[in-house]
C-alpha cells in the first residue's frame with residue numbers, strides 16, 4: 001500500500017503480510033477514505049484466508065480497525081462467502097467503476113463556470129481509484145463545467161492540503177488550499193458555487209457522516225444559498241442506521257490536534273440530511289426525502 005501519511009512529500013509503499021497488519025494500516029491511516037478502507041479490509045481478509053489464519057479473528061480485527069466508515073463492514077460481509085483474492089479484486093474494481101458512474105451523475109449538477117469547495121480527500125486515494133467527490137470534480141473539469149476548486153486543508157491531519165491538492169495538481173485542475181476557517185468568508189464573497197464532499201456513512205434519512213468540519217460547511221452553505229452535494233457509492237449507505245444518531249463517531253488521539261494541551265479529536269461529524277441538496281451514488285442523483293429516494297447498498301460482483 002502507498003503510505004498516505006507521508007504524502008505529498010514521499011511516495012513509500014509498505015508491504016502488509018497479515019490481517020492484523022492490514023488492520024493496523026487502516027487504524028493508523030496508512031490507508032484511509034471510506035471505500036479504500038473497505039477495499040483494504042477485503043484484501044486483508046483474502047490474505048488471512050490464503051495464509052490459513054483464523055478467519056473469525058481476521059474479521060474481528062479488521063472490523064474493529066475504524067468505526068465510522070460502513071464500507072469496512074460492508075466489504076467484510078461481501079468477503080465472508082468467498083474469501084479469495086479474486087473476490088477482493090472484484091470489490092476493488094467495482095468500487096472504482098462505481099466512482100466513474102457517480103462522477104458522471106454528479107457532473108450534471110454543476111453549471112458551467114463552477115467554483116467548487118471540497119473537504120478532506122475523496123479522491124482516488126480514498127476510493128481505490130478515480131474518486132467520489134474528487135471524481136465528480138474531475139468529470140466536471142473534463143466537461144468544461146469546473147473552473148476552480150477551493151480545497152479545505154482539513155485539520156488536524158490535512159487530507160485536503162496534502163492529498164486532495166496533490167491529486168488536483170496531478171489532474172491539472174486549478175485549485176487553492178484554504179484554511180478550513182476561510183470557507184465562510186469565501187462563500188459570503190460569492191466565490192463558491194457548490195460544496196462537493198464524500199461520505200463515510202449515510203443513514204436511511206440522508207444524515208451523512210463525513211470528515212469533521214463537513215457539518216460546519218453545510219450550515220455555512222445553507223446560510224449562503226449554496227448547494228452541498230454528497231457523492232458516495234452505495235457501499236457507503238447504511239440502511240440499518242435510521243438517522244445520524246445511529247452512526248458511531250470515531251474519537252482519535254488528541255495528540256493529532258496538539259500534544260501541548262488537553263485536546264478533543266472527533267474525526268467525523270454528521271450533517272443532517274436536510275442540509276444536503278442531493279446525494280449522488282452510482283445509481284443516480286437522489287433528493288429528499290431520502291428514505292424514499294436512496295437505493296439499496298451495492299452487492300459485490302460474483
Ligand code: MRU
Nearest residue numbers: 032033034120122126198199211
Ligand atoms: O479519516 P479519513 O481520512 O479516513 O476520512 C475520510 C473522509 O472523511 C472522506 O471524506 C470520506 O471517507 C469519503 S472518501 C471517498
